[in-house]
Every structure is written in structure tokens, then in C-alpha cells.
Amino acid sequence: MIRFTAEQEEFRRSVARFVDAEVVPQAQAIDERAEFPRELFKRVGELGYLGLRYPEAYGGSGADMVTYCLFAEELARGSLSLAAAAAMQSLMGTYFIYTHGSEVLRQRYLVPALRGDLVATFALTEPNAGSDLAGLTTRAERHGDRWVLRGAKTWVTNAPVADVLTVAAKTSAERGMKSIALFLLDRATMRGITLGKKIDKMSVRASETGEILLDGVEVPADHLLGGETGGVETIGGILSEIRVMTAALSVGLARAAYGAALAYARERHAFGKAIVEHQAIGFKLADMLTALHAATLMTYQAAGAIDAGRPITREAAMTKLFASETAVRVTDEAARIFASYGLASEFPVQRYFRDARFLLPGGGTSEILRLVIGRDLAWDRGEAFA
Numbered sequence: 001m002i003r004f005t006a007e008q009e010e011f012r013r014s015v016a017r018f019v020d021a022e023v024v025p026q027a028q029a030i031d032e033r034a035e036f037p038r039e040l041f042k043r044v045g046e047l048g049y050l051g052l053r054y055p056e057a058y059g060g061s062g063a064d065m066v067t068y069c070l071f072a073e074e075l076a077r078g079s080l081s082l083a084a085a086a087a088m089q090s091l092m093g094t095y096f097i098y099t100h101g102s103e104v105l106r107q108r109y110l111v112p113a114l115r116g117d118l119v120a121t122f123a124l125t126e127p128n129a130g131s132d133l134a135g136l137t138t139r140a141e142r143h144g145d146r147w148v149l150r151g152a153k154t155w156v157t158n159a160p161v162a163d164v165l166t167v168a169a170k171t172s173a174e175r176g177m178k179s180i181a182l183f184l185l186d187r188a189t190m191r192g193i194t195l196g197k198k199i200d201k202m203s204v205r206a207s208e209t210g211e212i213l214l215d216g217v218e219v220p221a222d223h224l225l226g227g228e229t230g231g232v233e234t235i236g237g238i239l240s241e242i243r244v245m246t247a248a249l250s251v252g253l254a255r256a257a258y259g260a261a262l263a264y265a266r267e268r269h270a271f272g273k274a275i276v277e278h279q280a281i282g283f284k285l286a287d288m289l290t291a292l293h294a295a296t297l298m299t300y301q302a303a304g305a306i307d308a309g310r311p312i313t314r315e316a317a318m319t320k321l322f323a324s325e326t327a328v329r330v331t332d333e334a335a336r337i338f339a340s341y342g343l344a345s346e347f348p349v350q351r352y353f354r355d356a357r358f359l360l361p362g363g364g365t366s367e368i369l370r371l372v373i374g375r376d377l378a379w380d381r382g383e384a385f386a
């Protein structure tokens with residue numbers, strides 16, 4: 001059983017009230033418009049949710065990972081698009097500014113981003129390099145007190161609306177990952193940053209995704225976040241959090257789909273009884289709830305382990321793998337229970353079904369996660385979780 005503190009329970013209730021009152025009523029419309037929901041995003045900032053994981057000195061609240069996951073889960077229950085945009089901002093988009101940026105950069109970018117006044121994002125993936133980071137080709141060359149960046153990034157969440165971007169680039173031409181470094185780019189003051197095409201996609205449509213082209217962007221030396229090498233290790237420092245957060249998003253979406261399917265199965269009649277009373281449908285719901293329960297336990301156990309300072313490389317990979325695959329399965333079964341109505345835009349089930357696919361690639365595909373788990377077992381780092 002998961003034991004949340006009284007503060008965590010109250011926090012969940014307050015996020016749930018916001019989600020039910022302001023997010024759920026708009027979720028389908030923002031999905032249909034496929035536009036970044038600026039007003040809602042701003043509300044998320046005003047309510048302090050973007051600053052949960054940051055100290056009060058920067059406008060945050062220093063919350064633990066369990067609390068952050070409660071936020072991610074509840075928001076995803078209402079709109080995975082909004083939750084994806086908020087999660088990008090509040091973890092990856094601002095994290096390296098906080099951990100590796102100077103005080104000047106923190107005041108200039110972190111503080112307004114945590115309020116929701118600036119949109120921050122993280123650009124790692126390239127047209128020819130996703131899982132395989134050794135294949136990155138974006139280059140950063142040093143010219144005196146500046147770095148000059150050239151390359152192309154793609155699949156960048158919030159790219160079409162981003163004000164600041166943390167970009168991964170190689171500081172040397174050699175293959176491999178060693179020379180990857182992170183740079184903070186400001187679209188308002190740096191020339192050579194062009195938005196490529198916005199990607200029209202079936203999943204999380206209101207979380208805009210796009211390409212970024214870097215054509216000789218001059219970046220001041222103090223915008224290098226961390227060392228000239230070792231960017232992959234810097235990213236690795238937050239990877240378990242990203243994976244556990246993605247698991248929390250998965251649980252939120254799966255919960256919404258399960259709840260909708262159960263309500264429909266109790267109400268819809270066929271062959272003289274509610275369809276929930278047909279064993280085939282009851283079995284589906286039983287399997288959905290069982291998987292959802294397991295995913296929830298794994299998510300909060302992993303979040304608790306992060307809060308306890310335990311290394312959880314393997315556990316975080318297992319949690320994200322199980323929870324994201326559960327979200328895909330549960331949303332699929334939910335759509336089947338709705339049958340034809342599962343295809344109709346008047347019901348949110350079609351959106352849950354489409355949105356679940358987003359959870360598979362982010363934070364590592366299922367294949368990559370199995371690789372991580374398998375390698376960890378081979379090396380046996382002695383993680384407590386057996």
C-alpha cells in the first residue's frame with residue numbers, strides 16, 4: 001500500500017480540483033486545435049506547479065519526487081498534452097539552468113520560466129540520431145569567448161513556442177558521446193535559430209513539437225551548462241526522474257481511460273444487461289485495473305526511492321517500461337469497450353488511445369529500457385530492488 005503524507009494527499013486534491021475545473025473542460029478543444037495551450041500553461045505556472053522541484057529562492061517549493069509525480073499524474077488525467085508541455089518545462093527545460101547555470105542565468109531564465117512567463121525546452125534528438133546519442137552531429141566550436149553552434153534538432157517538445165532551449169552539441173568531431181555538451185540558447189537575443197517545420201502528429205496534439213535549425217548561432221561562454229564534455233553524464237543525472245515522471249503521466253492517462261471505460265460499461269446495455277456484466281468485458285476491466293494498480297505502486301515506490309537518495313537506474317527503467325506499456329494497453333482496451341463510440345470525438349477515449357503512444361519513445365523506448373535493465377543485470381550494480 002502506498003502511504004502518502006497528509007500534505008501529499010491535500011496537494012493531490014488541490015491539483016485534482018484545478019484539473020477538473022479548468023483542464024478537463026478544455027482538453028478536447030485544445031487537442032483539436034493542436035495549439036500550445038498558453039493560458040492553461042500560464043495557470044500551471046501561477047499555481048506554482050512548474051517550480052515544484054526547485055528551491056523557494058527561485059520561486060519554487062522544494063517538493064519531493066512523490067509530490068511531483070502526484071502533480072504529473074493528475075494533470076495527465078486531464079490532458080496529456082498539457083502535462084507533456086508542463087513536464088518538459090519543469091524537468092528538462094529548466095533543470096540544467098538550475099544545476100549548471102550562473103546566478104545571472106538563473107535569475108534571467110529560471111525564475112520567469114518557473115512562473116510560466118518563459119517557455120523552456122530541451123533539444124537532444126536529431127533527424128538521424130534518437131536513441132543512439134553517439135550519432136549526434138550538431139557541432140559547437142569555440143571562437144574566443146563564444147561558441148558557434150551548427151546543426152539540426154527535431155522532435156523538440158514546445159519548440160514552436162520556446163523562448164529558451166537547452167541544446168546538446170558536440171564540442172569535437174570525433175564519434176562517440178564523450179564530447180557532448182549542453183548550451184543554453186535564447187531565441188530573443190541570439191541570431192541563427194530558426195524554427196523548422198512543426199510536426200503534425202496524432203498524439204498529444206496540443207503539445208507542439210518541432211524542428212530547430214541552428215545556423216552559426218553565437219553563444220556566450222557562460223551559456224555552456226556544465227563542462228565542454230560530459231553532457232551525457234549531466235543528462236544521466238536526471239534520467240531516472242524523467243523515467244519515473246513519465247510513469248506518473250502513464251498512470252494518470254491510464255486512470256482516466258479506465259474510469260471512462262468502467263462508467264460506460266455500467267451504463268451501456270447489450271443482450272439485456274449492462275455490458276460490465278458480460279464476463280468478457282468484466283475480465284478486460286479486471287486486467288486493466290490490475291495493471292494500473294501495479295503501475296501505480298511501481299511509480300510511487302520509485303519516486304520514494306529517488307526521495308530517499310537511492311540509485312534506481314534499473315528500477316526507473318522497469319517502472320517506465322511497465323507503466324507506459326500499461327497505458328498503451330489500458331487505453332486500447334478502453335477504446336474496445338466503447339466499440340464504435342471509442343472512435344467518436346465526442347468521447348475522450350479516442351484521445352486517450354492516441355495520446356498513449358507519446359509515452360513510448362520519451363525517456364527511452366521499450367527496447368532501450370530492456371537494454372538498460374538487461375545490462376544492469378549483467379553488471380549487477382547491486383541495486384536493492386531485486
Ligand SMILES: Cc1cc2nc3c(=O)[nH]c(=O)nc-3n(C[C@H](O)[C@H](O)[C@H](O)COP(=O)(O)OP(=O)(O)OC[C@H]3O[C@@H](n4cnc5c(N)ncnc54)[C@H](O)[C@@H]3O)c2cc1C
Pocket residue numbers: 088121122123124125129130131132154155156157158204209358361362363364365366367368371
Ligand atoms: C511527442 C514527442 C516529443 C518528444 N520530445 C522531445 C524533446 O523535447 N527533446 C528531444 O530531444 N527529443 C524528444 N523526443 C524524441 C524522443 O526522445 C526520441 O524519439 C526517442 O529518443 C527515440 O528516438 P527515435 O525516434 O529517433 O528512434 P530510433 O532511435 O531511431 O529507434 C527506432 C527503433 O529502433 C529501436 N532501437 C534503437 N536502438 C536499438 C538498440 N540498440 N537495440 C534495440 N532496439 C533499438 C527503438 O527502440 C525503436 O523501436 C520526442 C518524441 C516524441 C514522440
